[in-house]
Amino acid sequence: MARFLTVALTLAALSCAAAGIGRAQTLQRLTVTTFVLGADTSRPQIEVPFHLVVTLNVRERISAVENLELPILAELELLGDERRLEARPSGTQYRETITVVAHHTGSISIAPATLQAIDARDGRAKQYFTNPLTLQVVGGSLEPLQAGESFAGAALDLARRALLWGLGIACVAAVLILALRRRAPPVPPPVVVAVAPARPVVARTLRDELGDALSVLRADPTRATAVTVRAAVWRTVGGSEGETLADVLHRPAAADPRVRDVLRALERAAFTYDADLAAAVPAACAALERYLA
């Protein structure tokens, strides 16, 4: 069962990675300079709308941003979404402002937004992440004293609230001091919350993909797995849906004779007759091992 689960998870991971890289054929070619997620307040109040802002700066002149994924805002209610694309001398700025409201107090963690694009600097498909965001939702503003309350009670309540505010401010100050000591990234001017510059995540290498392919094929030496692995390896070397082996062998990434052997062996495993599969899959594994050696 555990083996099956491992195979299934690896297959899923391989397919996802392959699909991500496969999309590289239609990804935008961008030079990302900044990609940040911010909010107009770090301490939003309960039931008071506030804004989350995703800002993307690229050097190219573009008319739309594709493959940008916003984080899932499970703890907030979405009220609106506004997108703005602005041409600048340095390129284009994309700004997406999401209006949200919190219904509960406490800490809210927002995952980074992601962008998939081809890095125009090196031509590789990459996934970019913004910074994550943590917000502290606090209670509403002080309510007016109700008529009929005694002065002493009101004074006591006021003192209690003042104490709570004092404690809160002290906590925030302590957090800020700690954050400064840990050299938190500088806060960019348009947003309140500290943000980090975009950190491009380099696409998985051919070696990584072929390593995964070998694990998957060894764990599940069936035709279906061979077909999945073949598709994943094809995408890794730049092949796209609907091409044939001859097309893929013309790709620059397939110039290495060991890669060519892998591609041919996987083609055999995908199309040979059932009786030959018992020999074809080990042959594909052997070709993968030769590449990884």
Add this chain to the structure above:
Amino acid sequence: MSVRPATLTAALERTIVGQRGVLDALLLALLCNGHVLLEGPPGLAKTLACRALAAALDGEFKRIQFTPDLLPSDIVGTRVFDQRESAFATVLGPIFANVVLADEINRAPAKVQSALLESMQERQVTIGPQTHPLPDPFVVMATMNPLDSEGTYALPVAQMDRFLMKVNVGYPSRAEELEILERFAMNERRPLHGVATLADVRAWREEARAVHVDEKLKRYIVDLVASTREAGGVRVPAGNGEAVSVASLIDYGASPRATLALAYLARARALLEDRDFALPDDVRAVAPHALRHRIGFNYRLTTQGVAADAAIDALIASVPAP
């Protein structure tokens, strides 16, 4: 160890310079038990290729020059009265050979063409009361000259469908032509004899039939043929640079015979490459040859300035390989 088809290819290449397409077509037809229609200008070693193939197999080669006054009996044979024996004797025509070159098939009238095509299909000839089986293997390579169409009788598409494949023969490259000059200008090289036997060909044919075609590949073949009937959104650049719909250029698509031909040819190509399973590359490589003469293009193809092969390539490219 028995001879492999690749050995025959290599032997033919020692005689014929370039024209790999013609050689492959001949071998594929041989392995599929089919016939080839060649279209190209004269002087491109078509006759030499046929003669070399027959010699390499120690088989018999015959060439029939089609002319407007040719009669069916000139091809299949006839019965003549033998005065010494006082009886009719059958004289077999030139079609009784292993490799037959039907040169400029479109120069003969329909009656003669149909006699040849019937023999190709039935693999036997009836002369008088007797039926004579044609030799096995039996492959016809028919040529059509596209440059000189005056006084010709165009083959109807239904007749062309009987050919397994149609190959367009082009001019050799400069390097190939230089080699032709080297090889043949001073001393004509004689074809190699006895590279393989006719029995070898029959054995290869059985092997080709057993080549595995995966389900995914079968669906790909069917999709390819269906694309000729449902060209939908496929577009191809016209002479004026604008893209035109391929569907608007086609009156009728390929028949199910094309589906069978594609499968046979893919199997044979796999065998030529010493594989016992076919690949998408095999199907795609043979698809233009199997579809070219089976698609009924209309007048718009000419008026829009679209090359038929460009339209076929666009159709093939529109179907994703598995």
